[in-house]
Amino acid sequence: MKRIxxxxxxxxxxxxxxEILEQAGFAVIEAINGLxxxxxxxxxGPFDLYLVDINMPKxxxxxxxxxxxxxxxxxxxAIMISTESSPRDREAALVAGANLYVVKPIRPEQLLPQxxxxxxxxxxx
Amino acid sequence: MALKKxxxxxxxxxxxERQEPRNLETxxxxxxxxxxxxxxxxxxxxxxxxxxxxxxxxxxxxxxDATVLQVIVTxxxxxxxxxxxxxxxxxxxxxxxxxxNAAIEVLKELPEPVAPHMGKLLxxxxxxxxxxxxxxxxxxxxxxxxxxxxxxxxxxxxxNVCATAVDLLGEVGSPQSRDALRALKQRFPEEPYIQFAxxxxxxxxxxx
Numbered sequence: 001m002k003r004i005x006x007x008x009x010x011x012x013x014x015x016x017x018x019e020i021l022e023q024a025g026f027a028v029i030e031a032i033n034g035l036x037x038x039x040x041x042x043x044x045g046p047f048d049l050y051l052v053d054i055n056m057p058k059x060x061x062x063x064x065x066x067x068x069x070x071x072x073x074x075x076x077x078a079i080m081i082s083t084e085s086s087p088r089d090r091e092a093a094l095v096a097g098a099n100l101y102v103v104k105p106i107r108p109e110q111l112l113p114q115x116x117x118x119x120x121x122x123x124x125x
Numbered sequence: 126m127a128l129k130k131x132x133x134x135x136x137x138x139x140x141x142e143r144q145e146p147r148n149l150e151t152x153x154x155x156x157x158x159x160x161x162x163x164x165x166x167x168x169x170x171x172x173x174x175x176x177x178x179x180x181x182x183x184x185x186x187x188x189x190d191a192t193v194l195q196v197i198v199t200x201x202x203x204x205x206x207x208x209x210x211x212x213x214x215x216x217x218x219x220x221x222x223x224x225x226n227a228a229i230e231v232l233k234e235l236p237e238p239v240a241p242h243m244g245k246l247l248x249x250x251x252x253x254x255x256x257x258x259x260x261x262x263x264x265x266x267x268x269x270x271x272x273x274x275x276x277x278x279x280x281x282x283x284x285n286v287c288a289t290a291v292d293l294l295g296e297v298g299s300p301q302s303r304d305a306l307r308a309l310k311q312r313f314p315e316e317p318y319i320q321f322a323x324x325x326x327x328x329x330x331x332x333x
Contacts, residue, residue, distance in 0.1 A: 012292040012322045019321075055260070057230050060222050083256055083285040088220070104285050105318040 008053040034059030069097040077118035172200035182212030202231035236267035295326035
């Protein structure tokens with residue numbers, strides 16, 4: 001089963017993503033900010049995909065992705081999720097190491113094809 | 126080894142400790158020093174000088190080092206006068222994510238000085254600023270928090286502002302939020318996240 005690390009400081013958002021992804025057959029691990037995500041990475045090894053919020057305390061999504069991409073581990077795809085929709089935000093996310101930038105609100109029918117596509121289980125929409 | 130009488134007393138400063146004077150004028154000069162560590166120390170020590178608020182706010186606009194920025198934000202939070210609060214609120218408009226998040230974390234701890242600004246922030250034309258304002262409410266221990274959140278979910282037209290507010294209402298909402306949560310669901314009937322978050326909030330406050 002593919003493992004996805006969901007990183008978001010909002011508990012409701014993490015639960016929402018968990019329900020969508022688990023119903024689609026993925027295993028979900030949660031982290032409440034970038035720092036905890038790096039700890040989970042150390043403890044539980046690399047994941048198959050990262051779903052990353054931008055604005056989080058302690059270590060934001062950009063900081064997490066930068067640290068992730070500097071690690072000597074198999075590099076899995078990352079989807080950055082944000083409320084901010086400007087081209088500048090999108091570009092910053094891609095520069096930080098995101099494979100995809102998705103603007104909230106997230107809909108299951110939008111998210112799942114993108115996740116499957118990045119995992120090689122289909123084509124990203 | 127015991128010290129013998131007559132020997133000079135060794136300096137009591139630990140390695141790396143600063144010897145510079147800590148008066149306002151010197152600290153303000155050091156805040157502009159080329160050495161990052163000196164700027165960081167100055168920023169920290171200026172927390173004890175309310176008169177330094179304006180200089181710290183000005184430095185926020187020019188400082189490149191993330192650690193110094195973080196310390197400046199923390200010092201402004203310690204000063205917490207009107208100049209400092211306005212400077213921290215200005216950070217919510219910044220494109221610098223780290224600065225913005227640091228300011229949000231500090232503002233959350235300052236309910237009394239932040240409260241008078243909250244109405245204006247929650248009506249800012251920029252939805253991102255309204256979202257950051259809701260983020261500030263997350264742990265702002267102020268009696269108005271629930272009322273501010275209810276106003277957002279009843280009136281704000283931007284879905285992501287409402288989504289951020291409903292997340293928080295699930296944690297701090299009381300039974301008086303029920304009608305507003307149900308009304309929110311009706312305003313965004315096609316949005317799965319709003320339906321999910323509002324249902325969860327209603328369940329948590331015992332009105333599911």
